[in-house]
Amino acid sequence: MSRPAFSFTILGLRPTLLFRFYGWRLRRHTAQELLAGGGIAVGVALVFGVLVANGSLVGSAGKLLHGLVGSARLQLVARSSAGFDAQLERTVSGLPGVGVAAGLLREDAILVGPRGRKSIQLIGMDPNILKLGVLSSQESNPEASLLARGLVLPAGVASTIGVRRGDALTVLAAGRAHPAPVSAVISGGPAGAATYGTVALAVLPLAQELTGESERVTEVLVRPLPGADRLVAAELERLAGGRLDVEPADNELRLLNTASKPTDQSTTLFAAIGAMVGFLLAVNAMLLTVPERRRFIADLRMQGFDSRQTRLILGFQALLLGIGASLAGIVLGEVLARTLFHQVPVYIAVAFPVSAKQIVHVETVLVALGVGVLATIIAALPPLLDLRAKRPTDAVFQEARGDFGHDRPMVLWLGIAGLGVIAAVTVLALAAPQLTVLGGMALALAAVALIPAIFVGVVGVLERACQGIGGSMLVIAVNELRSTATRSIALAGVAALAVYGSVAIGGARLDLIRGLDNAFAQYLGTADIWVTSGGNNLTTNAFRADGVAAALLRAPGVASVRTYQGAFLDVGEHRMWIIARSPEDTSMIPASQLLHGDLGRASALLRGGGWAAVSEGFATEHGLRVGSLFTLPTPSGPVRFGVAAITTNLGWPSGSIILSSSDYSRAWQTTDPSALEVDLRPGVRPAQGRREVLRALGGDTLGVQTLAERERQYDRNARDGLQNLGAIATLLLIAAALSVASALGAAIWQRRARLASLRIQGFDHRQLWRALLLESLILLSIGGIDGVVLGVYGHALASRWLQLTTGFPAPFSLAGAEILRTFLLVAVMALAVIAIPGLRAARVPASVGLQE
């Protein structure tokens, strides 16, 4: 026969044939491909969604910040919201080497409009700012807007409070209310950086008037002349005199990076475990297809396709599946990033004017695509073992000789490998806690590796049990398990992964929530009523309180009023949460958050002054122990404190420092409170006390909350900060349960011929259906128990890692009820989903058994 003339081929195969082979495969094995692709897509979606969400926070904040600072390269920054004399801007302008200097006033405020209120950062800008190119590309002519005395609002903010250009709104700042007109609403356009932020822009004098900070600014942006950066920085340092900071103009990004890092790390840990579980789900789904793909290899080899051609055909199929599944995963991840993961956590928003604009980098897409394709190709490898040089007939005959589940040495080795991985993970977690993220992923592998040994053991026990139990159900179920051991092990593996991922992630998340709830309950529990500047914050916004305390004390239900002071303080790369408590507070340090030191002694030291409780991350970074001395860069200059105790980060990722309000007043040179703690007389109910406090204040410029209300707000914020983790845990549970159900359903459906042969033997469909459900239950139990045991270990490791690496309070506690709920949810969902295909499969006509 004449061979074809020259044509373009790869290893002797025409490229179109590669597609044709996959088309043939899809036609016959659509469900299996969807199952495998679904597992890959879930993993890719989690990775992509988290990468985009994490990258977007800092990325969009970067755009916003660069939009605000323009071409400035340095800044002179105040260490408190009280700022410094605006005259300093003129001094800076006159320094040698300075090209442009522009003053800024930043103050947290609340905008009140007809539709609601919104916490924002009010930014007053010196007209010089235009020389830095700030907002020059605004489509709505910002120069004109800024010059017109009014506020420039991002469209999102304007929409939230229901105002448009020309409308009036109320600005609540520093405990005062001022009316102000809206001079422009910016939306769209490249500037848009600001469009998405929670900021309001104004000319400096207006901002000063609204905040009561006349003739003051909080920073001066500086653009040095070319080559004069060092000179200008040195001059600024001299001018700062140890009371102000000299930083790069985009320093806030570094601070935000540090603040968002622990949350990003937590999310990444969860996403990594989720992705590993997703990948292994896909591997297991592919394992279900191993017998069929080995037959395919055998067919090809017997027809004379050589091993390279076979690898090419299978590799190409894996590539197509990987690309398709990864693209689906990227689309799903994009949806996740836009919906579940897109919000800026409130706790970050209170400290940084960040935006929620989603930014997708090409690199992120490529990484997700690469990971997905690689995972698919790895998952598709096992059948290619049949192409080993000295095993030419495995593909043809090994299937007939035995099943993987009966390969005792392989089962034993896998079991030993699984135990080895657990031991290695333990050593790794003890020696290098920061690598626990790898441990969490390795445990997922161990969960799968142990399944064959557990399966063989359980089936052996059930075989013996069959001899003493009447009825056919268990006998059929056990026989079916034995005769489809590879498939059964893969299914139990899917169940194990489902439970493992859900238990590990869900448990760690619960630990975090419990830890944060405890921290906030004890932090807030020092007062019955909290009076603050309002809005959603960490009690860091100071307000004028002249005569307020006295007025409150005159209210009939009020027993006492104490001053609470707090602020953010930038120390190195950390925006620290400063908590300054009245020495009269019942508790200075939340007891549950104490890591090192004696609570009673530390509290006494704090009350006496000169001592502070610092969070562990800060202590570690500065080499501090209880009793050590350290220096804080306060607004009055460097101040020395002793370390009275070391705590968790109290839920603020960058870390916290607790000191007494008397120390704070001295160092920050202010007596303005950021909250007033009100104790009620015995018998006065919180709601009644709240009404009396409001009446005594005579207006709503300040926020008044009962202890319960404030706890709820903090708890909401904590959960909001962990919403990505919650979303991942929920998604994983749903994906896992559906994977188990669909894998079981598909496996049952593929076995109709075997079921038909049982019907020929006289079994009715009810017997077969019950046997199928029992078989599924046995598999779910094998996988579930394995998943629970390793999931609890994974949970403990994840919680330990969260505490050690992120500083969050997340003490491990066994969540028995949650574990049971997870297991039952997976089992019930899976059994409910497979009940229908199971019944239909059990009703298969007996004649099908004769056809095959």
Add this chain to the structure above:
Amino acid sequence: MSGTLSLELRELVRHYTSDAEVVRAVDGVSLTVAPGELVALYGPSGSGKTTLLLLAAGLLAPDRGSVWFGESEITSLSAFESARFRRREVGFVFQSFHLMAGATALDNAALKLLGDGWTLRDARRVTRPWLERVGLLERADHTPDRLSMGERQRVAIARALAGEPRLLLTDEPTGSLDSKRGREILTLLRDLCRERGIPGLLVTHDPQARAFADRVHTLRDGHLSEGLDAELAMSIA
């Protein structure tokens, strides 16, 4: 392309170990199949017939001995050369068909040609007459799940013949066919061997195959003997 090469099996030995027991599947078998000759090989189940076919096709390596096709020693070929030998020289009909589930009867029959760089259109064109010769042209667009066992077997036969092989190896090619259809296929195989001058080795249990073969051998416990041994002669009579 006509072939004038013979198949020669020289002192072939292939043993398996199963549960510490040595199974002598093929134990010193020598056999020559001349060009144009069709040799039927009978034997009870487990006698080593299929193993012998796999050795002849280069799908299995012998423990000892060699396989020659003309001047080429098949047992010394590399995996790549062995695959090309099967693809270009051998028409192999398997007992269990090995059809691709999602492909039509015509595409299944054309499969071998595709491995040699043919376009699907050309491969289909060349294959279609062979499908017609096995009486399946009207079922050309059906996938295997819509074909009966006999029809699947005929697709496998068309696939083996479509590449115009120079060696025919068949494992129970009439096992799933009725008597009439079986005779037709045996006639086709015999005629093909004679017309094209190619050697054919036919492993079978089919009593009527004797009438179509030029020679008959029996394989029992790995040993080959000429003609039907007494036990087999009684069982297939």
